[in-house]
Amino acid sequence: MAVMADGIVTLTSGTFDEVVNSSSTPVVVDFWAEWCGPCKMIAPILGEIAAEKAGQVTIAKLNVDDHGDIAQRYGVMSIPTLLVFHNGELKKTMVGAKGKGQLLADLGEFLD
Amino acid sequence: MSQHHRVIIIGSGPAGLTAAIYTARANLAPFVIEGEPSSTSDQPGGQLMLTTEVENFPGFPEGIMGPELMMRFRDQAAKFGATFLTAKATKVEFGEKPLRVHVRDEVFTADSVIVSTGAQSLMLGLHDEERLIGHGLSTCATCDGFFFRGKEIAVVGGGDSAIEEASFLTKFASKVTLIHRRDSFRASKIMQDRALNNPKIEVRWNTAVSEIIGDDQLQGVKLLDTVTGAQSTLDIAGLFIAIGHRPNTDVFKGILDMEDSGYLITRPDSTYTNIPGVFACGDVKDHTYRQAITAAGSGCMAAIDAERWLEQQH
Numbered sequence: 001m002a003v004m005a006d007g008i009v010t011l012t013s014g015t016f017d018e019v020v021n022s023s024s025t026p027v028v029v030d031f032w033a034e035w036c037g038p039c040k041m042i043a044p045i046l047g048e049i050a051a052e053k054a055g056q057v058t059i060a061k062l063n064v065d066d067h068g069d070i071a072q073r074y075g076v077m078s079i080p081t082l083l084v085f086h087n088g089e090l091k092k093t094m095v096g097a098k099g100k101g102q103l104l105a106d107l108g109e110f111l112d
Numbered sequence: 113m114s115q116h117h118r119v120i121i122i123g124s125g126p127a128g129l130t131a132a133i134y135t136a137r138a139n140l141a142p143f144v145i146e147g148e149p150s151s152t153s154d155q156p157g158g159q160l161m162l163t164t165e166v167e168n169f170p171g172f173p174e175g176i177m178g179p180e181l182m183m184r185f186r187d188q189a190a191k192f193g194a195t196f197l198t199a200k201a202t203k204v205e206f207g208e209k210p211l212r213v214h215v216r217d218e219v220f221t222a223d224s225v226i227v228s229t230g231a232q233s234l235m236l237g238l239h240d241e242e243r244l245i246g247h248g249l250s251t252c253a254t255c256d257g258f259f260f261r262g263k264e265i266a267v268v269g270g271g272d273s274a275i276e277e278a279s280f281l282t283k284f285a286s287k288v289t290l291i292h293r294r295d296s297f298r299a300s301k302i303m304q305d306r307a308l309n310n311p312k313i314e315v316r317w318n319t320a321v322s323e324i325i326g327d328d329q330l331q332g333v334k335l336l337d338t339v340t341g342a343q344s345t346l347d348i349a350g351l352f353i354a355i356g357h358r359p360n361t362d363v364f365k366g367i368l369d370m371e372d373s374g375y376l377i378t379r380p381d382s383t384y385t386n387i388p389g390v391f392a393c394g395d396v397k398d399h400t401y402r403q404a405i406t407a408a409g410s411g412c413m414a415a416i417d418a419e420r421w422l423e424q425q426h
Binding site: 045075 | 148150155156157161162177179198199245246247248250252255256258329350
């Protein structure tokens with residue numbers, strides 16, 4: 001899988017299922033697009049979380065412009081939306097941009 | 113990070129970042145408490161973070177994307193030495209010197225403070241509104257318009273931002289109903305013409321949204337004709353709200369002089385508040401003009417006021 005320098009995995013329609021189903025840790029998928037201002041604001045925060053919580057969660061991103069079928073499958077109608085998967089199952093949906101403290105609190109159940 | 117600063121700037125829209133550029137260039141090393149990410153206009157960069165093309169900011173004849181413009185403001189401030197904290201001020205103490213600004217359990221002190229916390233979008237205040245955000249109800253047309261390709265949607269409001277959103281959303285939606293409670297728009301002439309000449313936009317004048325319909329997903333709204341009292345239902349897949357703003361001044365209540373509406377009061381032709389060393393600029397003190405360029409202009413005024421005030425304190 002394509003892991004970027006910031007520790008975030010870039011998903012596509014082709015790799016989404018494999019990554020989400022085979023990961024041993026919960027996978028947080030950030031549904032985003034280039035034209036979304038709030039998405040740009042949380043991207044660096046997700047990068048920090050990916051680095052700080054490496055081994056506990058996998059942070060991934062999916063561009064809805066290029067891979068709209070996956071967004072449609074999960075009924076994503078607003079971005080940023082973060083979906084959390086564990087063992088291939090959708091465990092949590094988080095809509096909207098938030099600060100780091102709030103994001104960590106919302107992800108608390110998946111972190112040690 | 114040093115805890116005492118010559119200047120703390122609270123808020124990072126056009127006003128706060130212009131104040132940061134000017135105070136940084138005056139060697140005051142401003143510390144900007146820039147806010148926290150959100151999907152409403154209450155976020156670092158401010159209201160322009162939710163807009164697309166900005167066509168009226170001087171110097172950009174080809175237009176510029178709102179978020180990009182704000183990134184450039186921020187880069188320019190950082191280049192001259194401004195530093196940033198991505199958090200919200202949770203409490204201020206302006207009773208004695210030094211001035212104190214709290215961010216949760218951290219306290220920062222300053223010789224002067226520039227308040228530029230801006231304004232955020234109002235919601236309708238209807239039952240189910242919060243619950244359906246992200247499920248058909250949106251606070252960000254630029255973020256979410258894409259998901260309504262070929263669908264019928266509505267925008268509530270009658271000002272520039274409502275009309276801009278409605279026009280933008282016609283790129284995706286098959287039809288946009290503009291719901292406005294008055295019989296004329298507050299928006300500028302050029303924006304009005306653009307909407308009224310757009311075949312995909314239908315205006316419902318004298319109409320208010322009385323109820324939001326939908327369980328897991330927005331399905332429609334109930335409408336009230338404010339003249340006849342007649343009720344009707346409109347089936348829509350998406351609802352975008354642009355009914356105005358309120359200033360972000362909760363943290364300053366009882367400390368800084370403000371109007372009943374919450375907008376801060378400054379001394380005429382200046383950015384001085386009632387507290388010496390505290391200055392206010394941008395939409396947090398302006399419910400009249402509310403433009404990026406006027407906010408930037410008053411941010412510059414606040415920086416110069418703060419700089420001169422600091423020089424006098426010896």
